[in-house]
Amino acid sequence: MQNFVVSARKYRPSTFETVVGQAHITTTLKNAIRTNHLAQAFLFCGPRGVGKTTCARILAKTINCENLQADGEACGTCPSCQSYQNNNSFNIHELDAASNNSVDDIRNLNEQVRIPPQYGNYKVYIIDEVHMLSQAAFNAFLKTLEEPPRYAIFILATTEKHKILPTILSRCQIFDFNRIKISDISNQLIKVAQSEGIEYEDEGLRIIAQKADGGMRDALSMFDMISTFSADKKISYAQVITNLHILDSDYYFRITDYILDGNVGSLLVVFDEILQKGFDGHHFILGLADHFRNVLVASDPATHSLLEIGDDKKPLFLQQASRTSNGVFLNLLSLASTVDLHYKNSKNQRLLVELCLLKMANVPATIASIEAEKKKHSLTESEKQSFKTAQPSLVVKDQGKLDRSHFKATINIKESVKVISSQPDATEFINFSAEIINEIQNLSVDGLAKAKEQYIQWLKTEIKAPVSHWSLAIEEHFENTTCYLTFSNDLLIEDFQKEKAHIHRFFSLHYDRIPQFETRISDQPVAEIKPYTNSEKFNFLGKKHPKILLLKARLGLEAN
Secondary structure (H helix, E strand, O other): OOOOOOHHHHOOOOOHHHOOOOHHHHHHHHHHHHOOOOOOEEEEEOOOOOOHHHHHHHHHHHHOOOOOOOOOOOOOOOHHHHHHHOOOOOOEEEEEOOOOOOHHHHHHHHHHHOOOOOOOOOEEEEEEOHHHOOHHHHHHHHHHHHOOOOOEEEEEEEOOHHHOOHHHHOOOEEEEOOOOOHHHHHHHHHHHHHHHOOEEOHHHHHHHHHHOOOOHHHHHHHHHHHHHHOOOOEEOHHHHHHHOOOOOHHHHHHHHHHHHHOOHHHHHHHHHHHHHOOOOHHHHHHHHHHHHHHHHHHOOHHHHHHOOOOOOOHHHHHHHHOOOOHHHHHHHHHHHHHHHHHOOOOOOHHHHHHHHHHHHHHHHHHHHHHHHHHHHHOOOHHHHHHHHHOOOOOOEOHHHOEOHHHOOOOOOHHHHHHHHHOOOOHHHHHHHHHHHHHHHHOOOHHHHHHHHHHHHHHHHHHHOOOOOHHHHOOEEEEEOOEEEEEEOOHHHHHHHHHHHHHHHHHHHHHOOOOOEEEEEEOOOOHHHOOOOOHHHHHHHHHHHOHHHHHHHHHHOOOOO
């Protein structure tokens, strides 16, 4: 009986060209070998199963090749390459730092480094899981790593770069390995299946690639398990989801349709069916969120390349995306994310998911109602133009001031919108709009004066403020809904700006409109302005009594 070799070992890459999904690293290493710009210490870091140790072995094999190819690849036929492929090379040493992490292990390594290679140009030391070395072992390794012999090359590999000492990192050339794309893993699985004579369904291999989470080794392990399960050497979608305990994507399409239809009963029944099959509620809600994400991506042709799904599923996502607006799916995605955050801390997890599904079923109708209300109260372009032409012109008097009789303090806007929107005839609508605008413009200044007095009284009784800085303005006039205030200095303006929060609060509580304010400093001569600050008071006295200014100058004082 022939021994079975797992696919992860049988199809392990032996050249840079056959490494999957790490072109940015393999290209750099080949160029470094070809131009003879090799570092003496490398750090390969990244998730498990993405090719760190494999690339380290290929690099070790290639730099000792006697017939290096023009593209930087090893020949595979020279004695050095043959010894590597037979696992009996004396120039390649591997150390598992997870089980050899003591100071003595590193000291033995340092002793071996002193011996030059008997055959070939380099001795390569591959230290896997280097983050497992103890603090003392790291310190013992530092000197050798900093000043290695010319013939020594160190390749460190780790899944947790953050645990490596900064002094080690600074001595290495660092290569970050990426998670392998789903499409790259799927294509590699197709090659393996064809080589092994195994029939397959594209969607089944894609699910394996997706479940592998970017690791080729994990994907090949699952591939072996599922191919062994099938007696007829066939990998189907149904077999994959059964063996890997994955919820069929058809459930997510059905549930989304029920949500868009507002079918609450079917939603709860299907969710119960999912739980009866042994699936966890958290697993379900994460899959549903991923489904909503795919629907959103499918809604825009510019993002179709981001869909990591089979070609046979894309029309289904496009169909669901066309059923409603993106706003609906954004709200659904937000609800699913909220459940994800609170699921582990919930005491009744099933009820949490069911409540989420009930809320989701109400989202389409709610958003449709909001959109209808907006459309009901929105004006067409012609109506907006008519609305503008119906406004009376404002009369501006001398010095650019507006006649105070044109100022309007408040009007019940909500009631006006209801009345305006109820007009069936466009002519009546425009005439009524003009009447409303005339009411806004013709409010007397007494209305504002009364509102201002009410505000000052409210400020004293409710806020307990001794004075209103609005009342300290030396001049004010109004234009449309803007109040223009003139103050004697910038300190009063700063105080008024701080008070505006109280003004906004008062008008929002008692009126339907909040006036806008514009402030400026008076351009009157300083002598006509009432002194306010200590500095202004001192200068005011100084003009009346010049000796005070003389005393200030002699003593070197400052007025604060």
